Amino acid sequence: VGLVPEVKTAGEITVDLGQPGQSGWKAYVVRFAFGGAVTASAGLIAQVYGPVVGGLFLAFPAILPASITLIESHDGGRAAGAGALGAAIGSLGLMAFGALVWGLGLHLSAWQVLAGSALIWLVVSALLWGMFEWARRSRQQAQRNGPNPG
Amino acid sequence: MIGELAVRFLLGGLVVCVFAAIGDALKPKSLAGIFGAAPSVALVTLALVFAKEDGAYAALEGRSMVAGAVALLAYSLVVSRVLLRRTGQSPINALVMGSLAWIVWLVVAFSLWGLFLR
Numbered sequence: 001v002g003l004v005p006e007v008k009t010a011g012e013i014t015v016d017l018g019q020p021g022q023s024g025w026k027a028y029v030v031r032f033a034f035g036g037a038v039t040a041s042a043g044l045i046a047q048v049y050g051p052v053v054g055g056l057f058l059a060f061p062a063i064l065p066a067s068i069t070l071i072e073s074h075d076g077g078r079a080a081g082a083g084a085l086g087a088a089i090g091s092l093g094l095m096a097f098g099a100l101v102w103g104l105g106l107h108l109s110a111w112q113v114l115a116g117s118a119l120i121w122l123v124v125s126a127l128l129w130g131m132f133e134w135a136r137r138s139r140q141q142a143q144r145n146g147p148n149p150g
Numbered sequence: 151m152i153g154e155l156a157v158r159f160l161l162g163g164l165v166v167c168v169f170a171a172i173g174d175a176l177k178p179k180s181l182a183g184i185f186g187a188a189p190s191v192a193l194v195t196l197a198l199v200f201a202k203e204d205g206a207y208a209a210l211e212g213r214s215m216v217a218g219a220v221a222l223l224a225y226s227l228v229v230s231r232v233l234l235r236r237t238g239q240s241p242i243n244a245l246v247m248g249s250l251a252w253i254v255w256l257v258v259a260f261s262l263w264g265l266f267l268r
Contacts, residue, residue, distance in 0.1 A: 028167050028171075039195060040162065043154070046195075046211065055215045063186065065249045066248075068244040078233070084230035094215070097189050098215030101208055102216065
């Protein structure tokens with residue numbers, strides 16, 4: 001496995017609006033509980049230990065175990081691995097989110113900081129995912145074409 | 151205090167579920183996985199911080215969040231590598247690996263805190 005791991009994913013992006021219902025309410029109850037608990041804990045930790053320690057927990061992988069478990073049960077183990085890899089890409093977007101709050105928190109209004117940070121997370125994550133997919137497809141194409149004779 | 155924690159719990163749980171629903175609806179799963187690292191906890195926490203504290207407090211949390219996101223990157227890479235490489239007989243499933251790897255997140259996050267933020 002090189003820089004771009006071999007992940008077999010469906011090539012086309014699809015949105016299945018029936019999928020959330022198929023996940024079952026139990027999965028959402030678990031995510032609600034974990035998400036709520038981590039958000040409350042992050043606030044509590046910030047109050048007790050200050051914002052420097054509390055801020056670390058703004059990027060805690062609270063619901064990832066539940067999310068990849070759900071992917072594993074629906075789409076198999078390799079899809080769960082691909083989901084975790086997607087989270088790695090999303091974490092780079094989360095770094096951009098934090099950096100924007102850090103840099104602009106003092107200078108802009110609350111809604112400008114939050115909207116801008118959410119947008120930068122989405123743009124960075126989507127761009128990096130697109131680059132990752134392009135690299136993966138290029139490698140697959142090269143493998144299909146085989147070694148260059150001569 | 152209890153009331154504020156309850157508000158955090160409810161809002162945090164709600165926003166996490168919204169991002170999770172978007173992720174569930176998307177394929178391929180590498181794209182859906184991005185929403186596993188959505189800024190759900192951060193959005194709720196920072197909105198409440200801005201309502202109660204000043205921008206300097208939020209900026210400090212943002213700086214630490216960068217370190218937390220580096221730890222999340224390490225966590226996600228470890229989890230994906232193990233899940234993509236395991237064999238059919240492996241007893242490690244996604245839930246076990248995803249939970250065990252919280253240790254990776256804690257070690258990386260607090261190492262960065264000790265080195266650069268303290």
